[in-house]
Amino acid sequence: MSFINYSSREINCKIVYYGPGLCGKTTNLQVIYKKTRPEAKGKMITLATETERTLFFDFLPLALGDIKGFKTRFHLYTVPGQIFYDASRKLILKGVDGIVYVADSQIERMDANIESFDNMKLNLDEQGYSLKQIPYVVQYNKRDLPNVIPIDELKQALNPDGVPDFEAAARDGIGVFETLKTVVKLVLIELKKSA
Amino acid sequence: MSQSAFVMHEEEYGEITAVVERLLREANAKCVYLVDKDGQLIASSGDIKEIDVTSLASLTAGNIAATGGMAKLIGEKEFSVLFHEGERDNLHISVVGQRVILVVIFDKRSSIGLVRLRVKKASDDLARTIQKLVSKMEAVTEEASLLEQITDDDIEKLFS
Numbered sequence: 001m002s003f004i005n006y007s008s009r010e011i012n013c014k015i016v017y018y019g020p021g022l023c024g025k026t027t028n029l030q031v032i033y034k035k036t037r038p039e040a041k042g043k044m045i046t047l048a049t050e051t052e053r054t055l056f057f058d059f060l061p062l063a064l065g066d067i068k069g070f071k072t073r074f075h076l077y078t079v080p081g082q083i084f085y086d087a088s089r090k091l092i093l094k095g096v097d098g099i100v101y102v103a104d105s106q107i108e109r110m111d112a113n114i115e116s117f118d119n120m121k122l123n124l125d126e127q128g129y130s131l132k133q134i135p136y137v138v139q140y141n142k143r144d145l146p147n148v149i150p151i152d153e154l155k156q157a158l159n160p161d162g163v164p165d166f167e168a169a170a171r172d173g174i175g176v177f178e179t180l181k182t183v184v185k186l187v188l189i190e191l192k193k194s195a
Numbered sequence: 196m197s198q199s200a201f202v203m204h205e206e207e208y209g210e211i212t213a214v215v216e217r218l219l220r221e222a223n224a225k226c227v228y229l230v231d232k233d234g235q236l237i238a239s240s241g242d243i244k245e246i247d248v249t250s251l252a253s254l255t256a257g258n259i260a261a262t263g264g265m266a267k268l269i270g271e272k273e274f275s276v277l278f279h280e281g282e283r284d285n286l287h288i289s290v291v292g293q294r295v296i297l298v299v300i301f302d303k304r305s306s307i308g309l310v311r312l313r314v315k316k317a318s319d320d321l322a323r324t325i326q327k328l329v330s331k332m333e334a335v336t337e338e339a340s341l342l343e344q345i346t347d348d349d350i351e352k353l354f355s
Binding site for chain 1: 200201202203204205208209231232233234235237247249250253254257260261263264341342343344345347349350352353354
């Protein structure tokens with residue numbers, strides 16, 4: 001849920017990166033962190049296990065400039081992708097304004113993609129959201145790897161609604177900002193519509 | 196979106212800040228924060244220069260969400276008070292009006308008893324103000340005009 005503060009003149013929104021384990025959600029945030037001007041970003045928080053698997057969430061606050069004299073701030077979160085952290089994923093979805101669904105393009109991860117996508121829909125439902133109403137985009141990550149599924153097949157399985165989608169190789173920074181910009185735009189357009 | 200925005204107005208912000216500042220003095224605390232359950236910082240007071248308040252706000256919300264999940268598992272509604280004891284500083288975290296989280300950081304110049312007592316009083320005042328805000332949000336006036344005025348150009352310009 002966005003937070004509009006008339007006193008400090010700020011609009012705050014929450015964006016969640018969702019997807020199966022090891023699909024590159026944390027990598028997306030790390031790239032955004034690395035390539036953003038120091039004055040536009042806060043500290044990146046990572047709650048991970050000793051083997052660098054996300055345990056609870058990653059968090060990155062971004063300031064994107066002014067709209068009508070209000071500073072716009074976006075809080076980016078990732079969920080833990082591993083199946084058994086479902087309770088944590090539900091918590092992180094609370095108050096979400098926009099979603100980036102990150103898919104792993106590798107053939108052997110297709111089942112994990114579909115399972116995670118279904119899990120996202122289920123968890124959104126539980127929070128009283130619906131994927132039809134919430135701004136979201138899809139990112140097909142790891143396009144640089146040799147054993148990838150054709151884009152059409154991914155689209156068919158993971159983007160039935162035809163929302164904006166992007167091919168990415170997040171570890172090289174490819175597609176990361178295109179994805180972010182689009183979800184930010186969709187969130188702001190939705191906020192405008194809600195007035 | 197299934198939920199509308201949480202909107203803070205000048206008047207209520209003034210009231211909230213006054214309560215937070217009074218709590219800081221009366222509880223002899225180092226700093227006091229008010230955070231919404233989604234992790235957005237609402238107000239703060241005290242010696243906050245050394246602390247990354249944005250991160251603290253997000254982790255506080257995560258903490259309350261996680262313990263709330265634990266509460267449900269054992270059949271409780273929520274754990275409305277959390278206390279973290281450190282070597283030097285301590286954290287007292289409490290849920291106010293089911294909607295926002297009050298965080299008090301204090302050291303040996305205060306005590307858990309004093310903090311609990313003062314937090315209780317401040318919580319009642321804060322809950323009243325939050326309730327006022329919620330009623331205003333339902334009435335929807337000012338924010339509608341701000342949001343309506345946002346143009347596609349404004350959104351485009353953020354990325355130029």
